[in-house]
Amino acid sequence: MNKIWLSACLLFTLQYSSAQTDTAAAFRYTNPITRDTALSMRDHFIIKVGSKWYCTGTSNPVWTGPNPGVRLLESDDMIHWKQHSWLIDGAKLPADCPYNGRFWAPEIHFIQNKYWLTVNSGKVTADDPKGMKTHSVWLFSADHVTGPYKLVNGPLTPQYNNDATLFEDEDGQTYLYCSGNGLFQAPIDLPTGKLKGSIQKFLDKREPGYPDWMQGGIEGPFVIKKEDMYFMFFSTWTRGYEVGLLKAPTPLGPWKLVSDQPIFGTRKKGYRPQLAAGGGYSHLQFQDTEDPYCETGHNALFTGPDGQLWSSCHYLMYEQRPYPYSKTLEPWETLPQMGIEPVYYHDGRFYMHNPTWTEQWVVPQKRK
Numbered sequence: 001m002n003k004i005w006l007s008a009c010l011l012f013t014l015q016y017s018s019a020q021t022d023t024a025a026a027f028r029y030t031n032p033i034t035r036d037t038a039l040s041m042r043d044h045f046i047i048k049v050g051s052k053w054y055c056t057g058t059s060n061p062v063w064t065g066p067n068p069g070v071r072l073l074e075s076d077d078m079i080h081w082k083q084h085s086w087l088i089d090g091a092k093l094p095a096d097c098p099y100n101g102r103f104w105a106p107e108i109h110f111i112q113n114k115y116w117l118t119v120n121s122g123k124v125t126a127d128d129p130k131g132m133k134t135h136s137v138w139l140f141s142a143d144h145v146t147g148p149y150k151l152v153n154g155p156l157t158p159q160y161n162n163d164a165t166l167f168e169d170e171d172g173q174t175y176l177y178c179s180g181n182g183l184f185q186a187p188i189d190l191p192t193g194k195l196k197g198s199i200q201k202f203l204d205k206r207e208p209g210y211p212d213w214m215q216g217g218i219e220g221p222f223v224i225k226k227e228d229m230y231f232m233f234f235s236t237w238t239r240g241y242e243v244g245l246l247k248a249p250t251p252l253g254p255w256k257l258v259s260d261q262p263i264f265g266t267r268k269k270g271y272r273p274q275l276a277a278g279g280g281y282s283h284l285q286f287q288d289t290e291d292p293y294c295e296t297g298h299n300a301l302f303t304g305p306d307g308q309l310w311s312s313c314h315y316l317m318y319e320q321r322p323y324p325y326s327k328t329l330e331p332w333e334t335l336p337q338m339g340i341e342p343v344y345y346h347d348g349r350f351y352m353h354n355p356t357w358t359e360q361w362v363v364p365q366k367r368k
Contacts, residue, residue: 032337040335046302101131118164153193167223179219220298239267241297264352294318315339
């Protein structure tokens with residue numbers, strides 16, 4: 001009897017110890033991750049290098065004129081973030097610099113043993129104080145994620161384009177994707193920064209046969225390959241900020257929607273009503289999401305704290321959020337902040353849960 005009792009105690013102890021170890025190893029996070037006016041950005045793009053994570057994005061002010069440049073945040077744990085440096089400091093650019101405008105949605109990709117920075121900007125002039133008439137894509141490279149970055153080429157396209165991203169296929173060919181009243185694509189030679197052929201528009205926001213939640217606008221492409229299929233995440237801001245998913249058998253398409261509904265995001269009837277109306281979307285045709293946000297969008301994927309794929313977005317609090325939230329926003333809540341969520345792959349497609357705002361626990365999967 002004593003042996004049986006001792007065996008049972010030992011088994012319980014081992015199970016309890018294992019549970020305690022799993023709990024201790026769990027990654028805990030609460031969105032928004034950043035809650036600091038000084039660290040506020042939109043369009044967060046995160047890259048893991050060694051044991052650290054780095055993040056860049058669109059700095060404030062976003063809409064009122066030239067912003068200060070391309071900043072880099074740094075974190076050891078994905079929870080605590082600090083300013084590392086300015087990869088491009090707008091105050092240090094010469095007056096005749098052709099990319100001294102708004103620095104929207106920069107991204108950093110590690111390809112061919114170098115770091116490639118895409119920046120979307122234009123030239124500020126007296127007639128164009130925001131540089132939007134020449135707003136397009138610029139390519140920089142560096143040997144280290146923290147720089148210094150040197151200009152490779154730009155503008156990469158002869159027209160307004162924004163939200164550029166890069167993707168390297170297994171054969172070494174690299175592709176550029178971007179937005180601009182629709183989504184565009186082209187192969188690119190990274191060392192020279194020159195497109196192989198002209199940039200091609202492959203999806204319009206009012207594409208025939210596509211759902212009307214895209215009609216307000218589509219942007220922010222991000223491409224990844226899984227099981228010989230190419231997937232493109234993109235964002236739409238017709239009803240708030242939502243993320244859609246496309247797939248294709250080749251990196252240049254043909255692209256088709258994976259789901260007739262967004263796979264992630266927030267939507268609010270009272271937010272941006274003029275855009276919803278302009279996009280042809282009646283407020284009566286959808287329900288508000290339960291989250292306290294009015295924006296959770298412009299996502300990109302990165303390697304998370306558990307070694308799996310995660311998604312980053314900018315999260316912006318909604319003034320009309322329900323109780324128990326205060327009706328008066330704190331200073332950090334009036335600005336976009338970083339939000340993250342796990343990404344799952346199942347039955348030939350990617351999934352994401354709804355945006356979270358309470359503490360979440362993610363236990364790393366055991367290696368088999």
